[in-house]
Amino acid sequence: MRWSNKLMLLLTGGLGGVFSAATAQQVTVAADGSGKFRTIQQAVASLPDHAEQQRVILIKNGTYKEKVVIDGKDHLTLRGQSEKGVVITISQANAIYSCNPATAQDWRLATISLRNSPDITLEKLTVLNTYGAEAPAEPIVIDCPTDPTGKRMVKKTDHQMALYTTKGTTRLVVKNCTFRTLGNDTVSPWDGEAGLYYFKNCTMEGSVDFYCPRGWAYAENCRFICHNKNAAIWHDGTADKDAKTVLKNCTFEGDDNFKLGRFHRESQFYLIDCKFPKNMADADIYAAPSGNGAPRWGRRVYYSGCHRTSGDYAWHQDNLNTAENAPSAKRIDADWTFAGRWKVAAQFSASETTRHGGLQAAPTDSIAERMLLYQRAVGGWPKAVGSVKVSYDRALTPTEISATRRDFNRLDATIDNNATTREITYLVKAFKATGNPAYRDAAEKGIRFLLKMQYPNGGFPQYYPDLRLYRHLITYNDNAMIRALGVLRDVATTKGDFAAVSPGLIPAAKSAVDRGIDCILKTQYRQKGVLTAWCAQHDEKTLLPANARAFELASLSGLESVEIVRFLMGVENPSAEVVQAVNAAVTWFNKVKLAGYTTKIIDDPKQPKGKDRVIVPEAGSTIWARFYDLNTNQPIYVGRDGEKRASLAEIEVERRVGYAYAGVWPEKLLAKDYPRWRQKWSKK
Secondary structure (H helix, E strand, O other), rough: HHHEEEEHHHHHHOOOOOOOOOOOOOEEOOOOOOOEEEEEHHHHHOOOOOOOOOOEEEOOOOOOOOOEEEOOOOOEEEOOOOOOEEEEEEEOOOHHHOOOOOOOOOOOOOEEEEEEOOOOOOOEEEEEHHHHHHOOOOOEEEEEOOOOOOOEOOHHHHHHHOEEEOOOOOOEEEOOOOOOOOOOOOOEOOOOOOEEEEOOOOOOOOOOOEEOOOOOEEEOEEEEEOOOOOOEEEEOOOOOOOEEEEEEHHHHEEEEOOOOOOEEOOOEEEEEEEEEEOOOOOOOOOEEEOOOOOOOOOOEEEEEOOOOOOOOOHHHHOHHHHHHOOOHHHHHHHHHHHOOOOOOOOOOOOHHHHHHOOOOOOOOOOHHHHHHHOOOOOEEEEOOOOOEEEOOOOOOOOHHHHHHHHHOOOOOEEOHHHHHHHHHHHHHHHHHOOOOOHHHHHHHHHHHHHHHHHHOOOOOOOOEOOOOOOOOOOOOOHHHHHHHHHHHHHHOOHHHHHHHOHHHHHHHHHHHHHHHHHHHHHHHHOOOOOOOOOOOOOOOOOOOOOOOOOOOOOEEOOOOHHHHHHHHHOOOOOOHHHHHHHHHHHHHHHHHOOEEEEEEEEEEEOOOOOOEEEEEEEEEEEEOEEEEEOOOOOOOOOOOOOEEOOOHHOOOOOHHHHHHOOOOOOHHHHHHHHHHHHHOOOOO
């Protein structure tokens, strides 16, 4: 069964099969020149990045010696004339490829490589990486400028991927395809946070971990051929407790004493009605010595209806009843695997495949679709791109769509100006309204971004992972941290639309809220031993008030402190410390109010824009300053020169008109919200 002995047979496909036309947008590739393109890559490049419906590249029988790269395109099907007749092949060892400084960090590792490309379908293709079949039996040593030693040993069984997908490629359908290498990681769909992968009627062959999905994967009626004694299959479910790999009605074969699988990351395996050969090792899926320690969620390897030729091993016994929320074997299918994140049919008709690339169409929301487009690889959203504020109120042009897709890896995700929390909240509502699982997936990815960006002490920076300038400070400014905690509290309590998100996020969200409350209590400023309010920014290490922009000095905030108090008032069964913090802040608000004053925008022809903002006496009115001196509680007004002044009139008109230095922010809190809360918790 050694593949190297059959290489030439695999590379010569027959000409049989009917090549039927599809009704969707399509182009044809033929190596002999009878199609519009001679190479698959030319056909991929010819299509726009974005489409609402599936596009089809029809590939006529032939051998295509090329690397196929799909980057930033969606709704695209590569469909061969016949599985054995369409052969896509390269010869490349990853160890050699990464020795070239120009490609050392290149993600284009495989015969077919996909990035930032959701809703891709592969049908009736044979995909080969022949390095292992052609390499010498003994390892070779090569010059390697990127290796600290300057040399590298390369084995014929080293990593040599046939299919590789990285971040942003989800809802991948693969049917009636063959993937062969003699190396590791033959089939590597690798988006651990949002990856959803469906394989049906496929053959996969290789060495260690040659089928190694991350996230959620379902394989049905597939054949696995292992040329290594260590492990055939692997899974990474680190990002979500619910992530899993399911193999149903699959067959295994391989070299004598090959082991079924291993895990050295968080994993969850379900093998249903699978068939194992006589020559496999008596070794259950095991924890690899190179693993990341004991699994947080325990060993999760489940079997049902699996049998071995010449008799089952003890570990083949059914144990589905030990799984959390134990499912029945009958219930385990693709839809169960993806748990509402993606509806994929168990059987696809040709017409369905043509229209939807194997997917059931889900209702869409135009604003939610634009939010999906802007979501960054880290999970959050930007507030602006350059100087242009992100807006979801209008349709994007094809040029804008392409540019936004190229920005996928930009490090501009933030919680400032409602960014990220706005999108998460909208997307969970859109999921409830449409049932489109893509919206829930994106919201959950955003929630994981919030969890990831939080400091261990509970504070939140303004941006993540870009912590330059003042972005690293704990940021109450414009209520950024409080909005983030509000979303996480809704997740933790399954409030409203947030009941639809993964239950696996609840414990982490609850812990994040608890740490956030602790941070709020510790950052409340003590003035000569007396608790007062909060600064717009606090140092993430000392927790003391900190400067941000030149006109935002370390000071007590009459604006941001309001929503902090409201958040604390929303704590169920508040501790004595929380009650004390609320009461102290309200006392401070009453102490520093400016009774008998108001702010007004007035006409002033002497000013550059004909307007000015003034603070003037007005009986019965009360306002609060945005900034108060940390020691004296006196209002301060600071312009772009960073100098404190005692009155609004002393700073430049651009700041007077363009920035809110005074307002009525605590008014409703003091008049209505606090009295009701105080009545409820007066005995604390």
